[in-house]
Amino acid sequence: MRQLTVYFDGWCPLCQKSKWFLERLDRFDQLTFIDARRVQTFEQPLLLERMHVETTQGVRHAGIHGIRLLTKTLLVLRPVDPFVSLSIRLGIGAVIYDKVAKNRVIPVSCTTDCRIN
Template structure:
């Protein structure tokens, strides 16, 4: 197995069952063990990565590459898909004109409704989205 120098940290909503299932699948597909996962509810996140914004982390998944570049939302999904052998084969489809717009649109719909899509996913009131922080124009 090849040794990879680039590190990738996925920041995800640890109170969201849909997010947890996605994490499980990504870990399973990450045969080269390139991804590490960090729930945004972990207090160390804001201390260790002060350049990340809590409100943005609550809105969408973030992917930190080599402690220098941050991908958010659909861009993070695309980058992860390019990394994993299982999903890498479908990445040429992402280059078709219009797929970025559609991907961002679908990602935002899923992200903003992730608790409803998870079914009975909210436990202990910990998964309340700060709706006032959403910018509908972005």
């Protein structure tokens, strides 16, 4: 039963490793992953700034709040939830998450129709 949709940056090595890690922890098939680079919508730039986690009701949680939703949903991550929640309450969770997100390295990548003019 898929409960959450996780939007990630498919060009980002850190995001790919995070996806791989979450896939291994998802023992009950609760997560669906979508590469935000393949989403053709006006929201794409926003989706690429931070990981977004969307509920079945269509509510999206970005960054550290998405991480918190994952720690509440995945049984194996529940012991970490109090620390993530505390980091949010103290105001440092978002700061740390955003610092990592802004400093991640995305190698140059092309699609099959990439052309140099």
